[in-house]
Amino acid sequence: MLSGIKSVAACAGLAACAAMAPAHAAAPTAAHTAPEFAGIDTWLNSKPLTLAQLRGKVVLVDFWTFACGNCINTLPAVKSWHAKYRDKGLVVVGVHTPEFPFEHDTGNVRRAIERFGITYPVAQDNRYATWAAYGNQYWPAFYLIDRKGQVAYTHFGEGDYAQTEAAIEKLLAQP
Template sequence: MIQKRSIGFAAAAIIAGAATTAICFGDALGLARSAATDSEATAAAPVGTTSHPIEVLQGKPWLVPVADGPKALRGKVVVVNFWTYSCINSLRVLPYLRAWNARYGPKGLQVIGVHAPEFAFEKDPARVRRATNQLDVRYPNLPDNDYAVWRAFANQGWPGFYFIDATGKVRGYQLGEGKYDEAEQLIRKLLTETGADVSSIPLIPVEAGGIEAQADWTDLRSPEAYIGYDKAADFTSPGGFGKDAVRTYASATTLSLNQWDLAGRWSVGGEHATLNGGPGTIRFRFHARDVHLVLGGAPDGRPVRFRVTIDGRAPGSSHGTDVDAAGSGEVKEDRLYQLVRQPGAIADRTVTVEFSRPGVRAYVFTFG
């Protein structure tokens, strides 16, 4: 099992340019931050990447199959995207993958999603199918719960992109968000090599909204923050964690930037914290336009209501897509919830999430 670590705004540019990209990293793979040079369009594939990528893809069951079967990938230009549905970095690249699939599919491009889960709940095929439907992911997808495809490609994080030519050779690799224009130019080049004429297809900017809107990188000062003790940092409730045990937590007197705490009866495990007696709260001091929290529903299947405040007040126009102006929301399924999207000036603020009853699970804060 690959252990994973997430970095919310790593300065790792894989396609040429100076812009920062956001990446969720795989811990066990010995990753370092890497800056690309202006001379390269895309990076070479990582050392150890399979020389037979199409055959690797053909050897797995599919959630959403390739039309005419996996063997139909032979002779096509293929973009392989490693993703997981609770990762904000993975979600923010979806508009580009949809656009490329729509623009260049008739010319011989095939986009393939490889869903490699970060959390245990993301291994459930039914949940992944529901997520792909909700996220309008219509191109083929295969599950990679055992990370066999991940390892074969020597992938290093989410989102990871592999650009495969019609002969089955990996011609480019990108780790993280950003540099979509360069990626599209590579797609056009690989298609042109097959004899396809893409000159009539305009390079139109991709519009993204809602939870998929690109992050406000200039004002992003908060990294991803895990709630489970395996990867948690900057937890400030008095007494620290009581690992794998139910205990009553209290809020800290003050929170500095990127610190967080719990209040109420929680049990903190390696991957997440579970509210064992309601109500309970979780707070985070952040500096970002957007605040997200990956949450899991109660075991009884009934929705868990929650209320969000920013500096003690209802969010109003700063509410996220999963919260109304009064701060009210419900956890109905295991996924990422957008709590805050600020339309105005960004400053250090404290978001508080109060849950109405026990059973809810909290996994990770992410920002944008």
């Protein structure tokens, strides 16, 4: 019975994610200082991180949740960027911000990370503190932070992977 309820909830989540995330909404942003990771009680695949520690790196903050179809669809690109650019100065941080009660469970998040083959750090944002600090409203959402700690690019929803990768490359090329 419980698994049936979770399946229905996951399907509802997919529809909600699709409704929340516009198909094409990418833009360079006016640079502003990236907010710190806030209210994170659990870090997976990593010890706790701060943006202050990551200064000098390019950071991709990826807001996602494991029952969101749009988020799942972006994972191949995010994992590819992590593999391709991690040795060139890119740090990918997944910020798992749940939509449904079963997505708050660390065991469920851990199993999803394993199932999707995610090896980069994941911050579990159950209280929406980091989400709120960024003023985020969408799953999935990408925030690219330059080496000086400024948000230099954002993208909401799926698509425009080449544009996002070009932004990563541009930021990595800057001193």
